[in-house]
Amino acid sequence: MAVQLQVRFITKQRKYAVPNTPFTVPSSVGSNELNSLINELLKGNDPEKCYREIDFDFLVYGEVLRVPLSDHLEEHSISSEVTVDVEYFERVPAPEPHDCLLHDDWVSAVQVRDGWILSGCYDNTLHLWTAKGKHQLTIPGHTGPVKAVAWVTHDDMLATFVSASHDQTAMLWEWNVSTNAVECIHVCRGHERGLECAGVSPCQSRMATGGWDTHLKIWSADIHEKSNEGRESVSKRLKTEHGMSQVRTPLMTLKGHKEAISAVQWTDTSEICTASWDHTLRLWDTVIGGIKSEIVGNKSFFDASWSPLSGMLITASADKHIRLYDPRSNEGSLVKSTFTSHTQWVQSVRWSTIEDHLFISGSYDQQVKLWDSRSPKAPLFDLTGHDGKVLCCDWSKPELIVSGGSDNTLRIFHSNQHK
Structure with a gap:
């Protein structure tokens, strides 16, 4: 029986x-x-x-x-x-393929804000697209591959955003939405090697960058703020393809990582989380200018995403696994869950902004996967379409899952979340 x-x-x-x-x-x-x-x-x-x-x-x-x-x-x-x-x-409905946006080189950075998609490329250019897939602008300026992009402010008239590149600079841009004209207002100089990541504070007044020189640098993200004495060097003007740009220098440099910083994200207005190739995750206090806590892993971290909804961190690594951490927990195992399905190293991870259990991952196995953090044994869905390594992904806009790869495409899926 x-x-x-x-x-x-x-x-x-x-x-x-x-x-x-x-x-x-x-x-x-x-x-x-x-x-x-x-x-x-x-x-x-x-x-x-x-x-x-x-x-x-x-x-x-x-x-x-x-x-x-x-x-x-x-x-x-x-x-x-x-x-x-x-x-x-x-059950979460299956995301539906929506569009494929062609670029001239590898797509290595992407972020969506409202109805606009900002992408960065290995041919040193930025691109602006509508969420419906119409190409709006090609933006030259960098002299190396663009590895990170982030929106700072956006309204119907003006938008500002930052790009970070292997050319050792971050650039602050102003885009006049109505005239579709863009200008580089500030070139942020101070890093000694290529940049890998950039993140904007919740109050939109500060930004942070990290890269291969192992340093975390904090900058003003206000394009109209004048340079002050007492920073790390005196500002000057630099002629770029977009006219005379102001050279901006860091407000603060935070040292501690031993290898490249691969991800940076503000967890509040004075705290930053970083991930590094040196196998560590760190929480930094920008008020005192030091490390608050550190989590030591056993593999290099290629990316990390922190959820303001749950306070949890997910990380991407070379060993094909995604790991879930509670950065504030002192009890039990540091790794709360391990998610295994990718067959090559995981390059990018992003939490949903409206559902505290859902996240996406992108890997060199050409797959983007949608996960529920309560289901570590298998992803909810495999989002196929890329013909090359997935280098970046974004879920900033709940309705759109976007990913870029070495097949020179940006792929868009429609997400039908319940909330």
Whole structure:
């Protein structure tokens, strides 16, 4: 006789609530059978007979159910004698391919803001596109591959953004949206080797850059702020393809990493998280100008993304794995979860901005993957299309998942998140 289990169904999506009395189910039940059971219960609650079936996922002891329930309980050392709480929620819909934007070289940087896409290329250029895929501008100026881009401000009339390059500079740009004219206002000089990353503070007044000289540098992101004495060097003017640009120097240089800084992200107005090839993640205090804490990994970090919704960090590494860290936790293992599906090194990771469990990853295996942090065994979806290494990805705009690669394309998927 098959072993039976007692389960109680719970949900935070109240419109899908069912009675919370325990149900008896076979221990071999999986997510498909539970999905059918919940839909039958909901259908019985619909007197109008116009119920449409919903696809649900199931959370049992903090992890999405991907195996038979009895195996799941055994993995978590849970007795089959207890009543098991099974939380269910509407399954994330599959993202849909939307567009493919062609570039002249590798696409190594991308960020979306409102209805605009900003991309950076290995041919030293920046590109502005509409979210619908129309090319707006090609922006020359750098003399090396562009490795990072970030929007600073944006409204209907004016926008400012920063680009960071292997030419050892970051450039602050002003774009007149109405006339479609762009100008480099400041060239940020101070790094001694190529840059890999750039991040803008939540208040939009500061930005940070990192690269191969191992230094984290803080700059003013206000294009109209005048240079002050007391910074690291005196400002001067530099003639660029866009006229006379002001040379901007750092407000602060923070030293501590031993190899290249691969990712930088502000966690609040005075705290920055960095990832490095030296196997460490660091939290920096920009008020005191020093390190607050450090997490030591066992592989080089190629990218990291911090979620303001959950406070958690995800990281990309050369060993094909994505790891989840709690940078403020002093309890238990430093690595909270490991996500394994990519077959080559993982180059880029980004959290969803509206859903605290969802993130994307891009890898040299030509794949972009969409994950739920509660489901480390397998991604929710593989987003295929690239014919070369995926070098960057972005999910700043909830509706759009974008990725760039060595196939000279920027690929766009439509995301149908529930929130």
